[in-house]
Amino acid sequence: MPQLTDDPERAGTWMTPAEYGASRAVLWTGATVLVTDPDGRVLVQSVDYRRDRLLPGGAVDAGEAPSAAAAREMREELGIDGHYPRGLAVDWVPADAPGFPPEMRFPGEILHVYDGGTWTPERIGSVRLPAQEVTGIDFAEPADLPALMDAGDARRALSALRARVNGGGPALLEDGRPTTPTALDRLGVLRTRRAPQHGTWHPGPVPAHLPVRDRTGWLFAPDGRVLLLVARATGAVHLPSHRAEHAVAAVPLGYRYADQQAHARTAARLTALSPAADPAYARLLATPEQVRELSDWGPAGRHELASVHAARAHLGLPAPPRTPPVELPEQGLRW
Incomplete structure (x- = not known):
């Protein structure tokens, strides 16, 4: 001045x-x-x-x-x-x-x-x-x-x-x-319509008589955040496959029931991340609340979130504070 x-x-x-x-x-x-x-x-x-x-x-x-x-x-x-x-x-x-x-x-x-x-x-x-x-x-x-x-x-x-x-x-x-x-800005998250994943939430294993359409995982890092995949081409987000990474202590978390099919969720603790197998996807760590806010889960989302936090506590992991999601290195890492 x-x-x-x-x-x-x-x-x-x-x-x-x-x-x-x-x-x-x-x-x-x-x-x-x-x-x-x-x-x-x-x-x-x-x-x-x-x-x-x-x-x-x-x-x-x-x-x-x-x-x-x-x-x-x-x-x-x-x-x-x-x-x-x-x-x-x-x-x-x-x-x-x-x-x-x-x-x-x-x-x-x-x-x-x-x-x-x-x-x-x-x-x-x-x-x-x-x-x-x-x-x-x-x-x-x-x-x-x-x-x-x-x-x-x-x-x-x-x-x-x-x-x-x-x-x-x-x-x-x-x-x-x-x-x-931020990572969400660079990846253009929310620039394409979120895929609706509505239906009722049921804690626990999928009953044997129900057909399972897909199985995804709430995979926890040691700080309580979870792994989230983002499609680089569209910015669409989704949870990874329940077997996509090194995980231990896996438990059936629950399932969404919609269109006479079950969408199964598993909870597990991550011990490592392999090198990125698909360059079309970025891997982020985010809080469970952030995952829900970036997804279209309907009214059952809060019930699933409650099950997620119960599983996190069962695994002995802390409740993570809200911080900007972080993109993980392509070469992978270990905890």
Whole structure:
């Protein structure tokens, strides 16, 4: 910052307060809120002044804190009172971003994205729309956001959603793109539709009379995180085969029953990872909660998660804190 002075004869980097004020960039400020339903879909609203869907939010008024603006906009647009102290992302939107008419003289914007949490059906049912501006709300699959929203808005929403899953603090974005991409960002997780894996959850072994469609494993590292596979081409995530890696103390965890077939799950402790056999997949360590949030498991997901934590405790492993998922080395490793 240059030195300020009221003496017009001072040279060098000295500036008068008026000169310094005139030299600073002018930007708009906005605040939005990212809300999901229990299935991990994102709340978007329809408005009467544009075709694209939007996250709830709007402009920060003069002298208003961004978090206060987020709370005000949620109250005005959805009739929901709340407090949103947790930031998910701060985005710099350039002045030449598409969609702004020249006569608006858009100077660029700093846009804050706050975490509105996961809403229960009861809270969703309490939404009350205003008489004008907001015409409806929907909960959209994350991968559908680019088709529903302006391109920059969709990038920002997906980056904020990944930041929420990561749990590593707010993401710094430039035109919706993280300046320091995490593994979820680099792999483009959530850019394609999650495969629905619904049905009822049943703890324990699969009964002998039921046909088994597939067997996958909750494979635990020593710190309590689990192995997760990500398809590099699509960003789709899934649990590995229950026999894919070096594992000990395997126990039948339970199964999902859907379409008259069982999808069996096993729990085991990892002792090592072999060198990567298929370069099409990245291998990550993630918390069980992160695996659930990146998957579409329906209401039975919380029951499966409870079984996972019971198995982790049975294996004598700690409950892992939420940290950003880490991509594992291709050459493998041992614990």
